[in-house]
Amino acid sequence: MERDGSGRGASIIGPPECAAAQACQGKVYAPDYVPALPLPDCGLGDCGCRYEPARK
Numbered sequence: 001m002e003r004d005g006s007g008r009g010a011s012i013i014g015p016p017e018c019a020a021a022q023a024c025q026g027k028v029y030a031p032d033y034v035p036a037l038p039l040p041d042c043g044l045g046d047c048g049c050r051y052e053p054a055r056k
């Protein structure tokens with residue numbers, strides 16, 4: 001496992017109408033804990049949720 005201390009991970013970005021994505025907004029998930037997409041709570045079907053790699 002790679003642990004360089006950089007804190008890299010991913011956030012989830014989604015449109016305002018996706019409550020599931022909004023609930024995730026601002027959270028950064030460690031690589032091993034990034035939720036699968038689409039999010040279980042996403043009821044929009046094709047809402048456009050996506051991963052945003054953490055940048056630092």
Ligand SMILES: [Zn+2]
Nearest residue numbers: 018042047049
């Ligand atoms: Zn969604």
